[in-house]
Amino acid sequence: MSSTATDIPAIRVRGAQKSYGSLQALAGVDLDIRQGEFFGLLGPNGAGKTTLISALAGLTRLTAGRISVMGHDVVNGYRDARRMLGVVPQELVFDPFFTVREMLRIQSGYFGLRNQDDWIDELLANLDLTSKATANMRALSGGMKRRVLVAQALVHKPPVIVLDEPTAGVDVELRQGLWAFIRKLNAAGHTIVLTTHYLEEAETLCNRIAMLKAGRVIELDTTANLLSRLRSHALRVSYAGPVELPAALLARKPLMEGGRYSFAFDDYAEVEPLLAALREACGVPSEIEVVKPDLEQVFVDLLKRD
């Protein structure tokens, strides 16, 4: 099929704007997500992640701009675009009238597919839900409902899968199982787009990350590049009382929070002279810590930067 040619981006966003009255949820987003990527969409609450996903899924309409999924415009080619897309919503929604299997059969039918029971069984097995196939949705725990939502999103075997905060409120063991399954899907060629608040998850799972802030993409790079480029190691020192940093140290632009100072460095050889300068100017710190770069720190730094 020409529509699955690998040069077509899994998701293409061009000039996406969305306003709710005077509130601008998306202020012009451009983004290409390639097929087979495990892509992270990060940002604080209200950054526009869910709005972007809603527009992608056809749950909301853009004020301006366009989005396509596997080359199909989500408005003009909505039937094909939606067939290509599986969405695991953020909210733990379910239909209390049906059992797990009924729900999956119905969902499959909505996508024009019948006789999907083999695939449904496989999904249930992979998501550890086989024993719950005939249980009513109401009778399931939160974690199980979450897994049914994953199954529902996958029932039509979409090449692109979007997970909006899928592990919120899911216990650790379950989270691991879920990620193992999602990784397997990614390895099988599915494009995965993930929004999450757990930055360590994005760090370990995603090969590329976009950071959203106030409806704009403020950073877009591979996870490895983001970690190395945006933030070096840091020396973090604390002082019990107030101290005044000399100009030479201020020139290193430390991050200051209360009595804590964080100096970025690229090479461990810088640490000793730095500590010596600190000791000379302000005395011995009450606490010393060397911090390796992590996505959380990158994230915090990016959000502080304007």
Add this chain to the structure above:
Amino acid sequence: MTAFRTLLYKEMLRFWKVAFQTVAAPVLTAILYLAIFSHVLSDKVTVYGALNYTHFLVPGLVMMSVLQNAFSNSSSSLIQSKITGNIIFVLLPPLSYREFFGAYVLASVARGVVVGIGVWLASLPFASIGMVHPVWVLAFVLMGGAILGTLGIIAGIWADKFDQLAAFQNFIIMPLTMLSGVFYSIHSLPAFWQTVSHFNPFFFMIDGFRFGFFGVSDVSPWLSLLVVGGSFIFLSLICLEMLRRGYKLRG
């Protein structure tokens, strides 16, 4: 077509799973009306000359049940889905707004017809009435159900909360049905109220439906057909436009 059929099936399965509440309960309500009104009035009132009041009442109650249940089906399904959030399950798939409309309306008609048949069967011990013109009966039951199913979609989409939907039901649907001539022939009304009744499309649904049973009615069944058909087209266009725009569904 599979997508449309699945949505239709799901909407029918939804009410059928709680049939005690969605079918049995309205049948019982209608039969209570029948038992009480016929007990009180049967010996005192005749309609259209020689027609027994209980006999007159049965088609009215059947149609009233059809209409109310058709409305309830689409409106309650949509408001529940909106409030619990599972409306996304029907918004994410590649269903067109026309398929969406068709499935919700047909499921509403189906519930209306099931309840209507239930009321008719339950009324047999009280008044065994036949149909003079079954085609008219069918035409009005289908169109009446479709109109109320459409109104149910409109109300279900418009309402953000259960009490708004209840207001729509109690202050619009209920008065229009109760004042449509279910319980009386509008010829028994003072001239002013007769005129007012002619502005109530529900009157034409009941009157046309009743014509199918007795071959007599307050107005010509062709006029009723025109009004009912016109109302359906008018409401469908509004409803389809709401769905096309994604009003309150696809912000």
